[in-house]
Amino acid sequence: MIKFILNNDAIETDLPSGMVLADFIRYKECLTGTKLGCREGDCGACTILVGTRVGSEMIYESVTSCLTPLGNAENKHIVTVEGVNITGLNKIQAAMTNEGGTQCGFCTPGFIVSLCGFALSKGSKNQEEAILAIAGNICRCTGYKSIERAAEQIVKDLEGLDSNNRLNWLVEQDFLPNYFLEINDRLKNYELKEVDLSTEKPKVFVGGGTDLYVQRPGEMLPVEIVHTAQRLDLRGIWKASGRCHIGASTSTEALKQSELIQSLSPNSDHFFNLISSLQIRNMATVAGNLVNASPIGDLSVFLLALDSNIVLNDNGALRELPLKDFFQGYKTLDKREGEFVQEVNFELPRARHYFNFEKVCKRTYLDIASVNTAINIECNNHGKVLKAGLSAGGVAPVPKYLAKTSAFLVGKQISQELLEASLDLAQTEVSPISDVRGSVEYKRLLLRQLMKAHYQVLFPDLYY
Numbered sequence: 001m002i003k004f005i006l007n008n009d010a011i012e013t014d015l016p017s018g019m020v021l022a023d024f025i026r027y028k029e030c031l032t033g034t035k036l037g038c039r040e041g042d043c044g045a046c047t048i049l050v051g052t053r054v055g056s057e058m059i060y061e062s063v064t065s066c067l068t069p070l071g072n073a074e075n076k077h078i079v080t081v082e083g084v085n086i087t088g089l090n091k092i093q094a095a096m097t098n099e100g101g102t103q104c105g106f107c108t109p110g111f112i113v114s115l116c117g118f119a120l121s122k123g124s125k126n127q128e129e130a131i132l133a134i135a136g137n138i139c140r141c142t143g144y145k146s147i148e149r150a151a152e153q154i155v156k157d158l159e160g161l162d163s164n165n166r167l168n169w170l171v172e173q174d175f176l177p178n179y180f181l182e183i184n185d186r187l188k189n190y191e192l193k194e195v196d197l198s199t200e201k202p203k204v205f206v207g208g209g210t211d212l213y214v215q216r217p218g219e220m221l222p223v224e225i226v227h228t229a230q231r232l233d234l235r236g237i238w239k240a241s242g243r244c245h246i247g248a249s250t251s252t253e254a255l256k257q258s259e260l261i262q263s264l265s266p267n268s269d270h271f272f273n274l275i276s277s278l279q280i281r282n283m284a285t286v287a288g289n290l291v292n293a294s295p296i297g298d299l300s301v302f303l304l305a306l307d308s309n310i311v312l313n314d315n316g317a318l319r320e321l322p323l324k325d326f327f328q329g330y331k332t333l334d335k336r337e338g339e340f341v342q343e344v345n346f347e348l349p350r351a352r353h354y355f356n357f358e359k360v361c362k363r364t365y366l367d368i369a370s371v372n373t374a375i376n377i378e379c380n381n382h383g384k385v386l387k388a389g390l391s392a393g394g395v396a397p398v399p400k401y402l403a404k405t406s407a408f409l410v411g412k413q414i415s416q417e418l419l420e421a422s423l424d425l426a427q428t429e430v431s432p433i434s435d436v437r438g439s440v441e442y443k444r445l446l447l448r449q450l451m452k453a454h455y456q457v458l459f460p461d462l463y464y
């Protein structure tokens, strides 16, 4: 039995936990405001909010309901566009109407819900953040300018938001209906069921579902699912003994928001904005990115450069190995049947450190990479390299740790000649193939150029 609150209604259902939430909302609950466009997480028409009780607070995140399994709604507050209605138009609906932000209307519920998510979020209330909140929503009619104006109006309306009393303020100011104020208390009565990770019977691990529900949507209904994203002990980012530990079910957006991860680079926000949309980042887990084993997985490339270890759990027996050894061949992993990913960890930089991530896609945002690469270099005060890690995606059957090039840099003085020589060496370690994302020559050139971009960002005095 799966229990949750849908808008203002308590739900209890025995439907399969692998059913897609959008289907439950539309076809079981007849809430047809949530639209289905692509069913692949790309258009944002199906955006809903997932509210999680964290102590006395409710945290709301936007997600695409077309890729969210029903089981991930357990104990949550699920909000559809119908759930943000008040008497008359709420502030967000009014801004969209006044600015002509809607024409055919198909995309509008998704935009409204994403903008409600923006109002509810802890982030800064400026135009840039408002646009980021709706970057995963596509509109084919308006040309976006009117929606941008609506977002501008909403930012103005949010001036004076009392961040210590966010929900009350949003209700008082006609952003949200009253019932939001009671949700935290109502969710207290929901039991946190232990998610059984033992694998005696064949089961499928599902994190955010953003890979599985795109690749194998038809297979997810009949199977028994282990909802790893529901395991709170698999979420979080913490420091212990000089290492950064990341729970397997930590979302990509949580990585973006983490101060520990931000300490790697002043450009950290930008790196994560290059990964999918806010809705997908709110769902996509670290383990999902690694186990998906895509040769262009952004988090895989990011974590490889940091020389991370991965911890696997088989009914309580832990096995820790370097992430670079986890990827064995195209979509082949050093992972035994039934093992689940528990965490990833890496040594936090101690010396003077330099980290950068670069990605080139067919379009800058909301696309997967043609080639991506990350670098982590630690130097002493005299510019001698103490530690180096360089990784690249899209240039081999696996997300590739460039072992020779990384080792080549260690022990040497940073200089233009050294960095230049590393460009040639990296080329000997990769074996790209021609595909829809580019030819062999193009991908080789991209890797060279992106490595130059690393050096220009990190050592602007030496490399320009």
Ligand SMILES: Cc1cc2nc3c(=O)[nH]c(=O)nc-3n(C[C@H](O)[C@H](O)[C@H](O)COP(=O)(O)OP(=O)(O)OC[C@H]3O[C@@H](n4cnc5c(N)ncnc54)[C@H](O)[C@@H]3O)c2cc1C
Pocket: 040, 041, 042, 204, 205, 206, 207, 208, 209, 210, 211, 212, 213, 214, 228, 248, 249, 274, 275, 276, 277, 280, 283, 284, 285, 286, 287, 288, 289, 290, 291, 292, 296, 297, 298, 299, 339, 340, 341, 342, 366, 367, 368, 369
């Ligand atoms: C619109 C869209 C845009 C995207 N953009 C990007 C992008 O820019 N960059 C990028 O890298 N990816 C992108 N992705 C891919 C995807 O979001 C990521 O790979 C994501 O991290 C997958 O995580 P998940 O939790 O959703 O995986 P899921 O779909 O839940 O699972 C993926 C695999 O991991 C397994 N798994 C999950 N958790 C565990 C665990 N704890 N232990 C063992 N196995 C586990 C599952 O069984 C499955 O085999 C995009 C996807 C979509 C739909």
Ligand code: FES
Pocket: 035, 036, 037, 038, 039, 040, 041, 042, 043, 044, 045, 046, 047, 064, 065, 066, 067
């Ligand atoms: S239907 Fe397009 S993102 Fe869900």
Ligand code: FES
Pocket: 101, 102, 103, 104, 105, 106, 107, 108, 138, 139, 140, 141, 142
């Ligand atoms: S108003 Fe028609 S798709 Fe946006």
